[in-house]
Amino acid sequence: MTFMTCYDLHSHSTASDGSLTPSELIARAIDQGVDVLALTDHDGTEGIVEAQQAANTTDLLLIPGVEISVTWGATTVHILGLNVDINNITLHQGLASLRDYRIGRAEEIAQRLDKAGIVGALDGARKYASDVMLGRLHFAKFLVEGGYAKDISAVFKRYLVRNKPGYVPGKWISLDSAVNWIKDAGGQAIIAHPARYRMTATKLRRLIAEFKEAGGVGIEVVSGRQHPEEVKTLARLSEQFEMFASCGSDFHTPDNSWVELGKLPPLPQNCTPIWQAF
Numbered sequence: 001m002t003f004m005t006c007y008d009l010h011s012h013s014t015a016s017d018g019s020l021t022p023s024e025l026i027a028r029a030i031d032q033g034v035d036v037l038a039l040t041d042h043d044g045t046e047g048i049v050e051a052q053q054a055a056n057t058t059d060l061l062l063i064p065g066v067e068i069s070v071t072w073g074a075t076t077v078h079i080l081g082l083n084v085d086i087n088n089i090t091l092h093q094g095l096a097s098l099r100d101y102r103i104g105r106a107e108e109i110a111q112r113l114d115k116a117g118i119v120g121a122l123d124g125a126r127k128y129a130s131d132v133m134l135g136r137l138h139f140a141k142f143l144v145e146g147g148y149a150k151d152i153s154a155v156f157k158r159y160l161v162r163n164k165p166g167y168v169p170g171k172w173i174s175l176d177s178a179v180n181w182i183k184d185a186g187g188q189a190i191i192a193h194p195a196r197y198r199m200t201a202t203k204l205r206r207l208i209a210e211f212k213e214a215g216g217v218g219i220e221v222v223s224g225r226q227h228p229e230e231v232k233t234l235a236r237l238s239e240q241f242e243m244f245a246s247c248g249s250d251f252h253t254p255d256n257s258w259v260e261l262g263k264l265p266p267l268p269q270n271c272t273p274i275w276q277a278f
Contacts, residue, residue, distance in 0.1 A: 109136070116165035
């Protein structure tokens with residue numbers, strides 16, 4: 001009998017906006033049958049050391065990673081870095097600048113919510129955040145707790161998207177900068193969940209072309225909460241652009257039963273898996 005290696009190359013811990021500590025994430029990945037896991041917290045690698053320590057006593061292979069926020073064509077795009085050296089000075093300094101920006105953005109979100117009659121949002125969001133990362137999801141959790149909306153999705157629709165009271169547009173780094181940081185740290189750069197950006201086919205192709213020209217090597221063909229037709233489309237694009245294909249659940253919390261570690265369809269046969277580049 002042939003056993004297939006289970007890869008999940010996109011996940012989050014409490015070091016960014018996940019609900020499990022890095023150690024708990026490793027334990028759950030093992031319980032879910034994952035063989036190779038990438039921890040890719042938003043704009044930081046602080047959880048990698050704890051995750052690696054937890055994985056060292058198991059058969060699970062941990063891939064050190066990160067998910068970097070980029071502004072491209074007035075759209076926020078996320079770029080995954082896999083197999084990065086977390087001690088690389090270029091990556092370390094770059095991520096530190098993004099976290100500093102997140103703090104300023106959070107303060108502005110809180111100010112706008114205060115004008116809308118929601119006081120104490122900054123302190124409320126910090127209760128859910130790590131020491132190094134403060135984002136919109138933490139505000140959303142505070143707003144749900146305060147009874148301003150029934151769930152996270154409702155919070156975003158009512159308060160945190162364009163033309164809503166707490167919306168502050170992200171002004172992240174350039175595509176070239178993100179790819180260069182990842183390459184300098186010895187990693188592979190991947191476009192995370194391309195279908196989620198709701199771009200036109202032409203714009204998506206332009207993104208992939210510019211990404212490849214900058215030194216990016218792959219796209220996330222299979223992701224959590226993705227329609228099978230989107231998988232087929234992204235598989236064709238990975239083949240046409242001669243890019244590696246990646247797969248990842250984008251796991252944040254066990255509370256979302258529809259996004260679970262390792263529970264992903266296989267990559268289409270016409271894809272070249274990113275792990276061939278590891």
